[in-house]
Amino acid sequence: MEELQDQRAEEPALSVTTVFASLAELRDAPGYSPKAISERLINSLGTEAAAxxxxxxxxxxxxxxxxxDAPDAEGRLQLADLDALVGHLHGAFTPAQAMIWMCGYNVHLGARPIDVYRIQGSAPVIGAIRASALGA
Known part of the structure; x- marks a missing residue:
């Protein structure tokens, strides 16, 4: 905990106003629209897997x-969640490794990552990806 506090003390102050002003424009950013995320997921996974x-x-x-068509609020959240997971998978593994990792038993999760994602969403799976990438 002290390490985290020491790291934060060294970081420059971040204006909350700046962060939220930037986030306000995010919905209109081309790469973050539901259309762009849907296209990215189809290109990464294929429609048969992503849907x-x-x-x-x-x-x-x-x-x-x-x-x-455009997704409702829940659909937008689902798109963002899966997009985040796919981004972490691409960052940590080759496509073949990602497929094996997602479908194999994971000790950190106590289950297959694909099953954990379906039940709990991307957060625990992303945590496991990070742990795996860091050698845990």
Missing amino acids: PLLGVAEDLLDRWASGE
């Missing part, structure tokens, strides 16, 4: 990616 992970029909995901 069930999001809990939506393949044709609905395709409509989100084309901009023909």
Whole structure:
């Protein structure tokens, strides 16, 4: 805990106003729109894999990616959650390693990461990815 406090003491002060002003514009940023995230997930995973992970029909995901339809608030959160998970997987593993890791038993999680994601979302799985990347 002291290490964390020491690190924070060395960091420059961050203005809350600056952070929230930047976040206010995020929804309109091209790479963060539901359409862009849907396209990215389809390109990374394919529609057949991404749609069930999001809990939506393949044709609905395709409509989100084309901009023909837009997800509701829950759908936007699901897109962001899966997008974060895929980003961490790409950062830590090759595609083949990611597939093996997601479908294999993980001691840190006490289950297969894919099953944990389906039940609890990306947070615990991302934690396990980070632990794995750091050699835990």
